[in-house]
Amino acid sequence: MRKVRKAFRLIAAAAALTMAVGGCSDGQSLQTASRPISDLARVPATTPVALHGSLSITNGQIVGEQGEPVTLRGMSLFWSQWGPQFYTRETVDWLVSDWKVSAVRAAIAAEGDDSALQHFEREIDKASTVIEAAAANGIYVIVDWHAHREHPEEAERFLTEIARRYGHLPNLIYEPFNEPLRDGVDWSRDIKPYHQRIIAAIRAIDPDNLIIVGSPSWSQDVDIAALDPLEGSNIGYTLHYYAATHKDDLRARAEQARQAGLALMITEFGIVEATGNGPIDMASSNAWWDWAEENHISWLNWSITERDESSAALRPGTQAVAGWSDADLTPAGRILRARLRAAAAAEER
Template sequence: MRFTSLLAAAILALPSCATIDPLQTERSQSGPLAAPTGSPVARHGALAIVGGKIVGEDGKPVTLRGMSLFWSQWAPQYYSAETVTWLAQDWKVSGVRAAIAARGENSAITHFDRELEKASTVIEAARANGIYVIVDWHAHTAHPEEAERFLTAIARRYGHLPNLIYEPFNEPLREGVDWSRDIKPYHERIVAAIRAVDPDNLIILGSPSWSQDVDIAARDPVAGTNIGYTLHYYAATHKEGLRAKADAARRAGLALMVTEFGLVEATGDGAIDLASSNAWWDWAEENHVSWFNWSITDKDESSAALKPGAGPSGWTEDDLTESGKLLRGRLRSAAAADAR
């Protein structure tokens, strides 16, 4: 935990820079900049994990609600200050997730500086709007050297901010992957590298079977402080059985965060299952489990929040898909309830 003086809701101002030097320890600082009055970061400050729950500086449970951006190499137009600001001000999100692509030739593995710049843009916009930001190493297979390099560069530059959250492995596969043999050692390596730079901010870990085997991870958890686990679901595919696994992990003491979910099938397409979506939302709210929807993109699939051709901000009802309309309404209602 940070000392009390650093746990105040103050975030250091960071001037913009066209080129990122990943070896620079952090940007030059022109003095403290308070989070906007009433913003999520102003209310909760630096987050911690206590007793299997994510809590704010006052020790009370915090439920973040937000949107995930799409794979960064395929929807770069939404990795913008405009998009983050619109989500914060119009959709009333308390957090955003930057899904930094770690797959294929056009990803952070081959275009490190370009993708680091995208993450930087999202982080700085989140800081300016007083919301939290997850930097997600968006991979289905392990790339430990590249993940360590990328996330420690983020930690060196932004680890002093209280709104930063790391997600080192989006969705490990199921086949041929074992938690204790394969995924836990990967996480131990990345956690140690991050903690050497940033001792405090939340790190949210993935588990096998596309981050659904949280009950297995709970039997052999990664040691350390402020370490939680992600749970991914798609409401039309995953229902009571996955919530039972999540409840088993929670009973074992794991703090969970849903960093990715959809209202539709696990393919990212198909019809919205509203009954299952509501059951998941009720479960998350009852248990103070944060949630981030997949995703802000204009891809022609039903999980996308935007219709094809939608710009980076200023969306009207005509720009939103059925999923986008439902999410915006849910986020705005939750923010209004929190404000009361």
């Protein structure tokens, strides 16, 4: 029954989205950038969401509706208050059509003076644009509460509003805490109770879409979380790494968590240093990619932005939000685009 219900949701997504966001009662389509939300009813049968449907977790593995392991590959947008120009339908369309992503991450800023903590509706609108664009393209979308410190009241308000609007869609994934800090932060004492609160609030509205939780030390203490895991269904754990900084030791800890039964998803990684800058480390990046692909662990790269740092996919000063030429891409951007396109081509064979 669950599989049939979720499959129907994709077919009926246009009407449901219109009602969820308080849209046109006369049946007219809402607009996001270039195409109407009614396009959701015409998503090609070959898209990731059409192929896999609603995701769930079985035996420590993220699977599709037919029980097959699913590996999502994609890009994260940058902090939403500092890279707002890319929170558009055009950007998502281009990432799907040219970069061949199967997932995109909306990093909704929850730190600083110009974030969702002060601008709730503005940031809800950004998340909504990305969610609707992802749904119209038939890809998955992670709504990431992008914070390093706890803001439970604000996080609960934001993510339950997302659940009310979009929890009926099969492509939605929640990430309630991007990267808890390391010093003075304990999984069982601090972070687990936070997640229990947010998960309960989401589940009261959306009973089954994936929730991917963070752990201390910038979402790297997955081995510690595995000793005292959260209860509930369809709860996975994010793992963040930066290849030039984090290598065999972190991968061993991640493997320990995986062997203990945690379902992992790499919702953020870089092929450079943990600062987001520095040289590209291809040897370490390839080791991480090999491990992730071997174990069907999804990955999303940081990030779509034009900042002057080596993790940015776009060169500083890039004005276009889509249609980027090779000259618009940084070395990291060219590597990620090629990797995503090659993975998509391999899956099609």
